[in-house]
Amino acid sequence: KIVMGIESSCDETGVGIVALADDGTMELLADEVASSVELHARFGGVVPEVASRAHLEAMVPTMRRALSDSGITLSDVDAIAVTCGPGLAGALLVGVSAAKAYAAALDVPLYGVNHLPGHVAADTLEHGPLPSSCLALLVSGGHTQLLRVDDLATKITELGFTIDDAAGEAYDKVARVLGLPYPGGPPIDRAAQVGSDSIAFPRGLTGPRDAKYDFSFSGLKTAVARWVEAREANGEPVPVDDVCASFQEAVADVLTAKAVRAATDLGIGTLVVSGGVAANSRLKALARQRCDEAGITLRVPRPRLCTDNGAMIAALGAHVVAAGVQPSTLDLSADPALPVSVVSV
Ligand code: ATP
Numbered sequence: 460k461i462v463m464g465i466e467s468s469c470d471e472t473g474v475g476i477v478a479l480a481d482d483g484t485m486e487l488l489a490d491e492v493a494s495s496v497e498l499h500a501r502f503g504g505v506v507p508e509v510a511s512r513a514h515l516e517a518m519v520p521t522m523r524r525a526l527s528d529s530g531i532t533l534s535d536v537d538a539i540a541v542t543c544g545p546g547l548a549g550a551l552l553v554g555v556s557a558a559k560a561y562a563a564a565l566d567v568p569l570y571g572v573n574h575l576p577g578h579v580a581a582d583t584l585e586h587g588p589l590p591s592s593c594l595a596l597l598v599s600g601g602h603t604q605l606l607r608v609d610d611l612a613t614k615i616t617e618l619g620f621t622i623d624d625a626a627g628e629a630y631d632k633v634a635r636v637l638g639l640p641y642p643g644g645p646p647i648d649r650a651a652q653v654g655s656d657s658i659a660f661p662r663g664l665t666g667p668r669d670a671k672y673d674f675s676f677s678g679l680k681t682a683v684a685r686w687v688e689a690r691e692a693n694g695e696p697v698p699v700d701d702v703c704a705s706f707q708e709a710v711a712d713v714l715t716a717k718a719v720r721a722a723t724d725l726g727i728g729t730l731v732v733s734g735g736v737a738a739n740s741r742l743k744a745l746a747r748q749r750c751d752e753a754g755i756t757l758r759v760p761r762p763r764l765c766t767d768n769g770a771m772i773a774a775l776g777a778h779v780v781a782a783g784v785q786p787s788t789l790d791l792s793a794d795p796a797l798p799v800s801v802v803s804v
């Protein structure tokens with residue numbers, strides 16, 4: 460079965476195509492992404508109206524490129540999956556409307572799926588099926604969550620989440636404080652590799668009485684801003700590389716400590732780390748080290764599959780199809796606040 464996935468929840472227009480074999484294995488046939496990130500860069504964050512407009516312009520060309528990459532034609536498509544939430548309402552609507560139109564025109568089933576488990580599904584394209592239970596650390600621009608995944612298509616439980624900023628959001632805000640470009644993850648990651656972890660920044664929610672699996676990054680972001688302001692007020696130069704390395708260490712430390720602790724507490728042997736921040740070099744290295752020490756199998760998809768794309772939606776759609784879940788109806792709408800436990804609508 461050929462499953463096409465459409466993604467438009469934020470600033471990436473993605474169309475992915477996956478071939479699902481009878482034995483449940485999947486092959487990625489195409490993964491085309493058009494990003495409007497440069498349009499948002501000067502605002503330091505995604506501007507919803509600009510994103511919606513860009514999706515509208517990019518949707519059909521991106522779909523055509525995906526079809527031509529895969530060597531299939533529209534008539535070969537057996538099912539269409541689309542991100543119906545969470546995300547920006549206007550942005551989501553572009554993908555949902557396109558998916559409905561294609562599903563109706565081609566007379567194939569439509570599956571409205573959740574963007575967040577989509578990030579986890581991306582890993583199955585690279586590393587194959589998940590074990591019967593695993594833990595997923597989802598770290599992106601809008602979300603930071605620890606999930607228990609018993610079945611990617613039907614059973615996902617949220618164990619913890621950020622009570623304020625998402626990890627990616629903290630990266631973007633710290634980059635702004637340091638005068639680095641948006642999005643902040645890549646430039647901070649690069650600067651951190653030449654800097655040293657020499658500044659003690661706080662680790663949010665790691666006290667004995669704090670919720671075990673929740674996260675907080677807003678205090679860390681403020682601590683970095685105060686530290687930089689204090690240097691500037693004294694007329695001293697800001698050691699940007701060291702600030703980046705120290706901030707990055709604080710983020711990676713908390714994320715990996717909590718994820719490994721949850722896996723150990725629950726007796727789960729596999730951790731999947733995904734979402735845009737999973738592209739981070741230090742997070743991957745520290746997760747590798749701590750998982751090795753704890754005897755946990757670590758899975759992190761390649762960076763291209765970590766950030767938003769249509770392939771992950773096609774993959775999740777294929778899991779949902781394989782699980783025999785009922786398709787969505789044509790009155791499917793976008794839900795900007797779709798809870799992570801609702802995998803398909
Ligand atoms: P969500 O999935 O929550 O709706 P989103 O789709 O905008 O949010 P992604 O595209 O998955 O998020 O990830 C974007 C985020 O990843 C940005 O905040 C960006 O700074 C961050 N990021 C990208 N590369 C890196 C990196 N190497 N290190 C740290 N963060 C990174």
Ligand code: MG
Pocket residue numbers: 469470471600767
């Ligand atoms: Mg993005």
Ligand code: FE
Pocket residue numbers: 574578599600734735766767
């Ligand atoms: Fe995302």
